[in-house]
Amino acid sequence: MKYMTAGESHGPEEIAIIEGIPAGLQVSEADINQELARRQHGYGRGQRQVIETDTVKFLSGIRHQKTLGSPITLNVHNDDHNHWASIMAPNDVETPENSVRKVMRPRPGHADLVGGMKYRHFKDLRNVLERSSARETVMRVAVGALSKKLLKELDIDVHGFVLNIGPAKTDLSKLATIKNLEELRTTTESFATRTLDEKADQAMKQVIDSAKAKGNTVGGTVQVFATGVPAGLGSYVTADDKLDAKIARAIVGINAFKGVDFGGGFDNAEKFGSEVMDEIYWSQERGFYRSSDNLGGFEGGMTTGEMIAVRGVVKPIPTLYRPMHSVDIDTHQDHPASIERSDTTAVTAAAVIAESMVAIEIAKAILDKFDCDNLDRLKEQLKNYRQEIKQF
Numbered sequence: 283m284k285y286m287t288a289g290e291s292h293g294p295e296e297i298a299i300i301e302g303i304p305a306g307l308q309v310s311e312a313d314i315n316q317e318l319a320r321r322q323h324g325y326g327r328g329q330r331q332v333i334e335t336d337t338v339k340f341l342s343g344i345r346h347q348k349t350l351g352s353p354i355t356l357n358v359h360n361d362d363h364n365h366w367a368s369i370m371a372p373n374d375v376e377t378p379e380n381s382v383r384k385v386m387r388p389r390p391g392h393a394d395l396v397g398g399m400k401y402r403h404f405k406d407l408r409n410v411l412e413r414s415s416a417r418e419t420v421m422r423v424a425v426g427a428l429s430k431k432l433l434k435e436l437d438i439d440v441h442g443f444v445l446n447i448g449p450a451k452t453d454l455s456k457l458a459t460i461k462n463l464e465e466l467r468t469t470t471e472s473f474a475t476r477t478l479d480e481k482a483d484q485a486m487k488q489v490i491d492s493a494k495a496k497g498n499t500v501g502g503t504v505q506v507f508a509t510g511v512p513a514g515l516g517s518y519v520t521a522d523d524k525l526d527a528k529i530a531r532a533i534v535g536i537n538a539f540k541g542v543d544f545g546g547g548f549d550n551a552e553k554f555g556s557e558v559m560d561e562i563y564w565s566q567e568r569g570f571y572r573s574s575d576n577l578g579g580f581e582g583g584m585t586t587g588e589m590i591a592v593r594g595v596v597k598p599i600p601t602l603y604r605p606m607h608s609v610d611i612d613t614h615q616d617h618p619a620s621i622e623r624s625d626t627t628a629v630t631a632a633a634v635i636a637e638s639m640v641a642i643e644i645a646k647a648i649l650d651k652f653d654c655d656n657l658d659r660l661k662e663q664l665k666n667y668r669q670e671i672k673q674f
């Protein structure tokens with residue numbers, strides 16, 4: 283399976299084309315819209331989310347709510363485009379009237395300056411920010427929603443939530459009381475910051491409010507779990523085939539993500555081997571299994587069959603309403619950075635985007651390994667494979 287997205291943040295449309303989803307998968311626009319809404323909701327987002335009601339249109343590859351096996355085109359309209367039509371106009375030449383809202387003072391931490399240098403956008407850094415904007419993640423979540431639909435048919439579940447926003451942390455002991463990802467989903471989706479508990483939710487909201495009041499922004503950490511993943515996806519034989527590496531790339535490929543780890547991750551660096559390796563057991567019922575998941579479900583770039591556990595670090599939003607030092611790219615004079623309408627934090631949305639990226643990578647790994655023309659055949663093959671692995 284492969285996909286590509288296109289679209290500028292304030293352009294008319296966002297598009298994704300996906301190739302390689304098996305024929306016969308039942309999916310409706312409502313299924314995708316549910317996930318798009320999850321990405322939009324979340325405390326600390328700016329005014330843009332009030333303007334947009336992200337809804338997908340199927341333009342190809344799906345007929346009577348079933349995939350055909352042909353390329354699937356997904357389309358989300360940018361409602362905000364109305365306000366930007368003349369500024370974004372692809373067919374009109376530039377005029378003083380339609381060249382307003384130029385960005386000349388690059389924002390530290392955003393792609394403005396380096397993007398401008400690289401693509402020679404020396405007249406207007408808007409030409410960079412329109413595509414570097416995380417608006418594009420709406421399409422990754424749409425592709426993720428389709429991937430999750432597929433994974434659900436294969437009894438694989440993926441869920442992302444927030445661990446901390448700035449200094450406000452969720453109470454991880456609550457995790458131990460949660461029995462499955464469905465329960466985790468219900469718990470974390472019931473808070474405005476997609477966390478595990480009311481106390482953390484309140485604390486996170488306070489951190490966001492206080493940052494906002496100071497014209498500042500704040501980042502955090504997200505966690506994604508995936509259950510039901512069979513052992514042996516990915517491979518140790520080449521670096522390119524390692525599935526943990528693919529997931530790491532997919533996570534850091536999300537706007538504002540600056541770090542990723544698996545299981546105990548960076549914390550494992552402070553421990554001894556006996557505290558970290560996941561000991562091996564066998565039972566008639568389960569076949570081989572582990573007593574812990576400190577390595578996040580991966581050994582040798584392959585899934586172990588245990589739960590995949592990935593964390594991602596999200597930096598604070600680069601655009602500050604109390605802007606940092608910058609330099610005008612035309613005059614080279616010192617100047618505070620440009621201010622664009624902005625979120626205070628997007629960690630809650632980031633959890634959904636990270637979940638989507640993990641789902642996409644697991645779906646890709648499965649579709650690489652098995653026959654992906656038809657869903658029923660894929661299910662049959664995966665069932666046989668799971669049986670074989672269990673009997674090892």
Ligand SMILES: Cc1cc2nc3c(=O)[nH]c(=O)nc-3n(C[C@H](O)[C@H](O)[C@H](O)COP(=O)(O)O)c2cc1C
Binds near residue numbers: 391625626
């Ligand atoms: C869901 C989401 C929303 C974001 N919203 C904003 C925003 O409103 N303002 C902003 O400056 N950056 C925002 N960002 C971060 C920038 O898109 C990102 O920092 C920028 O593209 C540079 O890429 P990098 O941080 O990966 O280096 C957002 C990121 C995500 C994931």
Ligand SMILES: C=C(O[C@@H]1CC(C(=O)O)=C[C@@H](OP(=O)(O)O)[C@H]1O)C(=O)O
Binds near residue numbers: 328329334414416
């Ligand atoms: C549009 C989205 O996020 C945008 C991501 C973003 C950025 O710089 O990354 C900047 C903001 O854009 P705008 O100035 O239009 O409000 C965010 O709203 C979205 O997530 O749907």
